[in-house]
Amino acid sequence: GTANTQCIIGSNGCLGFNLGSAGGYNTWPISASLAATTATDIRNVICGPWCDVYIPAGGVINYSQQGVAPNRNFAVTWCGTRMYSCTTEWLTTQIIIYETTGIAEVHIQHRTICSTGWNGQKAIVGVKNAAGTVSTAAPGRDFPAIWTVPVPEAWRFTPIAGPSYSVSSIPYNPIPYASSA
Numbered sequence: 001g002t003a004n005t006q007c008i009i010g011s012n013g014c015l016g017f018n019l020g021s022a023g024g025y026n027t028w029p030i031s032a033s034l035a036a037t038t039a040t041d042i043r044n045v046i047c048g049p050w051c052d053v054y055i056p057a058g059g060v061i062n063y064s065q066q067g068v069a070p071n072r073n074f075a076v077t078w079c080g081t082r083m084y085s086c087t088t089e090w091l092t093t094q095i096i097i098y099e100t101t102g103i104a105e106v107h108i109q110h111r112t113i114c115s116t117g118w119n120g121q122k123a124i125v126g127v128k129n130a131a132g133t134v135s136t137a138a139p140g141r142d143f144p145a146i147w148t149v150p151v152p153e154a155w156r157f158t159p160i161a162g163p164s165y166s167v168s169s170i171p172y173n174p175i176p177y178a179s180s181a
Contacts, residue, residue: 002017002044002130004017006019007074007097008021008022009061009063009076010026010041010045010050011026011053011055011061012026012027012028012050012051012052012053013047013048013049013050013051013053013078013081013091013093013123014026014041014042014045014046014047014048014050015045015046015048015076015095015097015104016041016042016043016044016045016046017044017045017130018040018041018043018044018045018130020040021040021041024041025041026041027039027041027042028051028052028053028084028119029052029119030050030051030052030119030120030122030123030124030143031120031143032143033124033135033137033142033143033144034047034124034126034128034135034137034142034143035128035135035137036143037128037132038132040132042128042132043128043129043130043131043132044128044129044130045127045128046095046097046104046106046126046127046157047106047124047125047126047127047128048093048094048095048106048108048125049091049093049106049108049111049123049124049125049141050123050124050125051083051091051111051119051122051123051124052083052084052085052114052118052119053078053081053082053083053084053091054081054082054083054084054085054087055081055082057082057084057087058080058081058082058087058090059078059079059080059081059082059090059091059092060078060079060080060081061076061077061078061079061081062076062077062079063075063076063077064175066175067099069099070099070100071098071099071100072098072099073096073097073098073099073175074096074097074099075094075095075096075097075174075175076094076095077092077093077094077174077175078091078092078093078094079092080092083112083113083114083118084114084118084119085114085116085118085119086114086115086116086118089112089113089114089115090110090112091108091110091111091112092108092109092110092111093106093107093108093109093111094106094107094109094174094175095107096174096175101158101159102158102159103156103157103158103159104127104156104157104165105154105155105156105157105170106125106138106154106155106157107152107153107154107172107173107174108125108149108152108153108154108172109149109152109172109174110149110150110152111123111147111148111149112148113146113147113148120144120146121146122143122144122145122146123141123147124137124141124142124143125137125138125141125142125155126138126141126142126157126167127157127165129163130163131163133163134162134163134164136157136164136165136166136167137167138155138167138169139167139169141155152172153169153172154169154170154171154172154173154174155167155168155169155170156168156169156170
């Protein structure tokens with residue numbers, strides 16, 4: 001519900017707007033729903049999905065901007081990023097935010113779960129406001145669900161009254177990886 005000109009790309013699948021968290025820890029333990037999570041870096045955030053990613057084991061995070069103002073979009077791609085404590089498991093996802101509209105999309109190409117049970121095999125797809133009082137999660141993609149993405153999926157979060165969002169399933173259509181630099 002607030003216009004932003006800067007963001008923070010979190011290593012654990014988050015795109016945040018709390019600049020005070022820049023360069024800091026990106027929370028990975030998931031022990032509650034998005035609504036009940038109290039970590040300050042998991043506020044004013046898009047989780048796409050938020051889970052325990054371990055970049056040193058493989059994968060890359062890229063970002064890009066497309067279009068012309070006031071109709072640009074900004075995309076962040078986590079490509080082949082390995083999961084902590086089970087580096088044979090991986091995540092490929094993209095968060096796209098659209099200028100002017102406040103729409104956020106999460107396009108998940110692949111997500112496996114950690115066979116060791118690390119972090120309870122949890123991941124969350126959703127959005128949460130700056131105060132931490134309003135959140136919207138994709139159906140079946142919030143704590144305590146355990147889920148994988150064997151077939152690509154995508155979710156659109158559209159602003160409605162106040163800081164609230166509606167969520168809908170949309171066709172998987174990320175910005176091609178080659179366009180992200």
